[in-house]
Amino acid sequence: MKAxxxxxxxxxLEQEVEKHLAEAVSVFQNLPEETLLKPAPDGGWSMAQCLAxxxxxxxxxxxxxxxxxxxxxxxxxxxxxxxxWLGNYxxxxxxxxxxxKKYKSPKDHSPTPDLDARAVVAEFIQQQEQLMRCLRKAKxxxxxxxxxxxxxxxxxxxxxxxxxxxxxxHNERHMLQAKRHLILCPL
Numbered sequence: 001m002k003a004x005x006x007x008x009x010x011x012x013l014e015q016e017v018e019k020h021l022a023e024a025v026s027v028f029q030n031l032p033e034e035t036l037l038k039p040a041p042d043g044g045w046s047m048a049q050c051l052a053x054x055x056x057x058x059x060x061x062x063x064x065x066x067x068x069x070x071x072x073x074x075x076x077x078x079x080x081x082x083x084x085w086l087g088n089y090x091x092x093x094x095x096x097x098x099x100x101k102k103y104k105s106p107k108d109h110s111p112t113p114d115l116d117a118r119a120v121v122a123e124f125i126q127q128q129e130q131l132m133r134c135l136r137k138a139k140x141x142x143x144x145x146x147x148x149x150x151x152x153x154x155x156x157x158x159x160x161x162x163x164x165x166x167x168x169x170h171n172e173r174h175m176l177q178a179k180r181h182l183i184l185c186p187l
Contacts, residue, residue, distance in 0.1 A: 001083040006143050009081050009161060014135050016168050020175055021128040024051075028121045028178070036117035040181060045111065050178035051124045052111035054171055058127035060151045061167050065134050068160055074145025081143050087162020090150075094169040096176050128171075135164065 028036065028047060036048040045053065083091070143161035150156045150163075158166065 001088050003080045003082040006079055006081040006161065007139060010135050010139055013164050013168050014132060016172065017128055017132050017135065020171055021125065021132070023175060023179070024121060024125050024128060027182070029125065033117045036121070037113070037115065038181070039113065045177070046113065047178040047181050048115045048117040048120045049111040049113065050174045052115055052120045054174050055120060055123045055127060056111070057151065057167065057170060058131070061148070061163065062127060062130050062134065064148045065160070065163060068146050068148045069134060069137050069141050072141045072146045074142030076140050076142050078142045078144055081161045083162055083165070084159050086156070087158040087166065090158070091162060091165040091169050094166060094173050096173050131167070138164070
């Protein structure tokens, strides 16, 4: 990824989160609980499980991002963002369309099938609103120098900008997975 304006990056990420939020409210929030809990025809996760998986990552990353923004490193006047090689690799790995490979979810991020679907959707909406606030607050932060630990190891830390890119690409991947249910199993 070439260096780009941090404001342009954060603005494009805000648009993506806004889209996820709008879809959660207009689509998932209005579905019956039995539809949200219905397993995929191929044996994969239900729509609620897809969102619960994203919620589990949000429970890790949103506090870590908030902490990083509240304890920034570097000079906030740095208006360019250049992705790190590891952050770019993780983001490319998660972006839909870049890979048809399925990744095994870590055990602590694998949702059970017996969920309170309404609570899962409500938590996802709340997390997207929190993510939006973080993106807006990050405009006053050096998103290159400020680092966030990754969920698989506290010793690996990504640039804040890469953390946002990875988390939102991961959200997009599983939002698409959840929406495929509507195509495969129409109401």
